[in-house]
Each structure stands twice: as structure tokens, then as C-alpha cells.
Amino acid sequence: MPDSPAIASSGAATAVETAHAAAHPDYLRHHFESVEQQADTTNFAMWLFLLTEVMFFGGLFMAYLIMRNWYYPAFVEASHHLSIFWGTTNTAVLITSSFTMAMGVWCAETRRKKGLLLSLILTFCLGLVFLCIKGIEWHAEWVQHHVPGLHYSVESFVNPASDPEIYAEYHDRALSPAMALRTEMYFFLYFAMTGMHALHMIVGISILGFMILRARAGSYTNGHVTFVENVGLYWHFVDIIWIFLFPLLYLVSRHG
Amino acid sequence: MTEAHEHQRHIVSPKVYLAVFLSLLCLTALTTAASFVELYVFNVVVALAIAVIKAALVVLFFMHVRYSNRLTKLTVASGIFMFCVLVGMTLTDYFTRAWGQW
Known part of the structure; x- marks a missing residue:
């Protein structure tokens, strides 16, 4: 802008600039009319992304439903080898992390920097706790040779008594060798679904780590909350995936 | 403002x-x-x-x-609807393949 001494010296210019700054804060991009429009647009885009995620996980859920219908006895007995205790605990952990994330969004909206930091750190830690518990479960499956393709063993299914603890609880009947082989499909889908979910958690936790650093520097509590809101949407979406994975993988086959 | x-x-x-x-x-x-x-x-x-x-x-x-706002509500609703259509159509296929064969 060319210097105009007449206006610069008038003092009215500062008033104009202040009004301009209030209407156009520095986080408002030039191609948007208003902060409101910018927020709506970003929100819409985030939801479109989440819909593609619904379709992505939908395919896995679909495969699980069809395979469970085809190889029902194998899927029932295979699911008896998951720990309902760890599954329930992890669901509680993830729901708590969604609550702390929601509180983080509220803190950003009401410009509470300390509250935002605390919420983000809690969410970050709960996400790690979830992954650790998942790791404990995966390790147990590795020890039992229930990882498909890696020394997979059908021993627990052709000879259920070989696993005394689970046999005492469920009294599973021995599967035919052909059906016992299909348990590998259950564990393949189990690892694909929980693994893909865990990958989403890792991405979410990484973004949270980045946000904690930015929030310490005062970001997000200056009125520009779009990023926190959208990461919140992502985090809650990952929570919803688990809300469906948990009953389908752990619970529905308990009574076969 | x-x-x-x-x-x-x-x-x-x-x-x-x-x-x-x-x-x-x-x-x-x-x-x-x-x-x-x-x-x-x-x-x-x-x-x-x-x-x-x-x-x-x-x-x-x-x-x-x-x-x-309505845009978001419509987006979410259409996503859920589309998901139900895809699941419903696929299941009607797979669950009825053996019909009439027993």
C-alpha cells in the first residue's frame, strides 16, 4: 500500500485498522468471507474425510460379517480366545480419552490454556495406555500361535482341552480339521481390524503430541479452534470404530 | 463484531x-x-x-x-444412509446365494 502521509497522521487510520483486525483476524484466510464460513467449510471437509473412513472400515466389517456367517463354528471358538477383561478395560480407556478430548475442545473454545494442555496430555496418555493393552493382547496371541501366517497353530481348536483355562470356561467342542483351519480367517480379520484401528490411534497420538507443543506456545486459545475441533472429530471417530469392534470381536460369540 | x-x-x-x-x-x-x-x-x-x-x-x-448446521447434519445422515445401503445390498446377495438349494 502506498504511503499516504495525510491519512497516516490523522489517527483515524488506527481506528480503521483495529476494526479491520477484529473482522479479519490473522487466521482468517483470504478466500473466506468470515471466520464463521471458514469454520463451516473446514468442518464440512473433515466430515467428508470421515465418510471415506467409514467406507474404508465398512469393507472390513462387511468381510467380518460374511466370513462369520460362512465359518460360524470357527469364528465362535476363535473369539473365545480373546480376553473380555482387556477388551472391556480398553473400551473404558478409549471412552475416557474421548471425554478428555471433548474437554480439550471446550477449553480451546473458552480460551483456557492450562485446561487445554491438561486435556491434550491426558488424551495423549490414554491413547498410549490403549495401545499398551492392545500390545499385551497381541503378545498373548503370538504366544498361543494365533497370529495368521506366522507359525499359526490350530491345536487349540482340534484339541480344545489343550487350553485348560479357556476349555474350563467354554467347554468348546473339537472342530473338524477343515473348520479349524478357518479360525485363521477370524484371526486374520481380527489383526487387520484391530491393527488398522491401532494405526489410526498412532496417527492420532502423533497429532496430539504436535498439538501439545503448539498449545504450550499459546495456539488454539486465541479464538482459532478449528484445528482442535477437527482433531477431536477424528479422535471420536476412531473411538466409534472401537465401539463396534469391541462387541463384534469379543462379545457376540461368547454363547456361540 | x-x-x-x-x-x-x-x-x-x-x-x-x-x-x-x-x-x-x-x-x-x-x-x-x-x-x-x-x-x-x-x-x-x-x-x-x-x-x-x-x-x-x-x-x-x-x-x-x-x-x-444443516450441511453437517445432511452430510452425516447421507454417509450413514449410504453405508446402510452398501451393507444391506451386499448382505442380501451373500445371505441368499444358497436359497432353494436344500
């Missing part, structure tokens, strides 16, 4: 978040408890019904859809 901007954004209160959080924990306990009861085909029905209620709570309150 700033008031006008902040007025349009609905801020969900922590009380609502807390109520939703506690409901979700109760529903989790309920779904686990229900799996220990022999309900035959209804074990699946109950587990999925509770999961749908939990997901609805998360979407409406944690994800603010209840307080969002």
Missing part, C-alpha cells in the same frame, strides 16, 4: 460431556454384562443395539452434530 462470531458457535458445556461420558461407561458395562447372559440370537442384536446407541451419543454430543 467478535460477539457476533462467537454467538454463532454453540459451545457444548462440560456438564453435557460428563453426562455423555458416564452414559457411555454404563452402556459399556451393560454390553459386557449382557454377553454373559444366554440370549441366543439376541446376544448379537443386544450387542449391536448398544453399540449403535453409544455411537449415536458420541456423534451427537462429542462430535457436536446435534448443534451443527
Whole structure:
């Protein structure tokens, strides 16, 4: 802008600039009319992304439903080898992390920097706790040779008594060798679904780590909350995936 | 001016978040408890019904859809609808392939 001494010296210019700054804060991009429009647009885009995620996980859920219908006895007995205790605990952990994330969004909206930091750190830690518990479960499956393709063993299914603890609880009947082989499909889908979910958690936790650093520097509590809101949407979406994975993988086959 | 901007954004209160959080924990306990009861085909029905209620709570309150504009509501609704169409059509195919063959 060319210097105009007449206006610069008038003092009215500062008033104009202040009004301009209030209407156009520095986080408002030039191609948007208003902060409101910018927020709506970003929100819409985030939801479109989440819909593609619904379709992505939908395919896995679909495969699980069809395979469970085809190889029902194998899927029932295979699911008896998951720990309902760890599954329930992890669901509680993830729901708590969604609550702390929601509180983080509220803190950003009401410009509470300390509250935002605390919420983000809690969410970050709960996400790690979830992954650790998942790791404990995966390790147990590795020890039992229930990882498909890696020394997979059908021993627990052709000879259920070989696993005394689970046999005492469920009294599973021995599967035919052909059906016992299909348990590998259950564990393949189990690892694909929980693994893909865990990958989403890792991405979410990484973004949270980045946000904690930015929030310490005062970001997000200056009125520009779009990023926190959208990461919140992502985090809650990952929570919803688990809300469906948990009953389908752990619970529905308990009574076969 | 700033008031006008902040007025349009609905801020969900922590009380609502807390109520939703506690409901979700109760529903989790309920779904686990229900799996220990022999309900035959209804074990699946109950587990999925509770999961749908939990997901609805998360979407409406944690994800603010209840307080969002019509564009967002329409987007979410069309996504769920499309998902149901795809699942429904695929299942009608797979579950009826053997019909009439026994």
C-alpha cells in the first residue's frame, strides 16, 4: 500500500485498522468471507474425510460379517480366545480419552490454556495406555500361535482341552480339521481390524503430541479452534470404530 | 463484531460431556454384562443395539452434530444412509446365494 502521509497522521487510520483486525483476524484466510464460513467449510471437509473412513472400515466389517456367517463354528471358538477383561478395560480407556478430548475442545473454545494442555496430555496418555493393552493382547496371541501366517497353530481348536483355562470356561467342542483351519480367517480379520484401528490411534497420538507443543506456545486459545475441533472429530471417530469392534470381536460369540 | 462470531458457535458445556461420558461407561458395562447372559440370537442384536446407541451419543454430543448446521447434519445422515445401503445390498446377495438349494 502506498504511503499516504495525510491519512497516516490523522489517527483515524488506527481506528480503521483495529476494526479491520477484529473482522479479519490473522487466521482468517483470504478466500473466506468470515471466520464463521471458514469454520463451516473446514468442518464440512473433515466430515467428508470421515465418510471415506467409514467406507474404508465398512469393507472390513462387511468381510467380518460374511466370513462369520460362512465359518460360524470357527469364528465362535476363535473369539473365545480373546480376553473380555482387556477388551472391556480398553473400551473404558478409549471412552475416557474421548471425554478428555471433548474437554480439550471446550477449553480451546473458552480460551483456557492450562485446561487445554491438561486435556491434550491426558488424551495423549490414554491413547498410549490403549495401545499398551492392545500390545499385551497381541503378545498373548503370538504366544498361543494365533497370529495368521506366522507359525499359526490350530491345536487349540482340534484339541480344545489343550487350553485348560479357556476349555474350563467354554467347554468348546473339537472342530473338524477343515473348520479349524478357518479360525485363521477370524484371526486374520481380527489383526487387520484391530491393527488398522491401532494405526489410526498412532496417527492420532502423533497429532496430539504436535498439538501439545503448539498449545504450550499459546495456539488454539486465541479464538482459532478449528484445528482442535477437527482433531477431536477424528479422535471420536476412531473411538466409534472401537465401539463396534469391541462387541463384534469379543462379545457376540461368547454363547456361540 | 467478535460477539457476533462467537454467538454463532454453540459451545457444548462440560456438564453435557460428563453426562455423555458416564452414559457411555454404563452402556459399556451393560454390553459386557449382557454377553454373559444366554440370549441366543439376541446376544448379537443386544450387542449391536448398544453399540449403535453409544455411537449415536458420541456423534451427537462429542462430535457436536446435534448443534451443527444443516450441511453437517445432511452430510452425516447421507454417509450413514449410504453405508446402510452398501451393507444391506451386499448382505442380501451373500445371505441368499444358497436359497432353494436344500
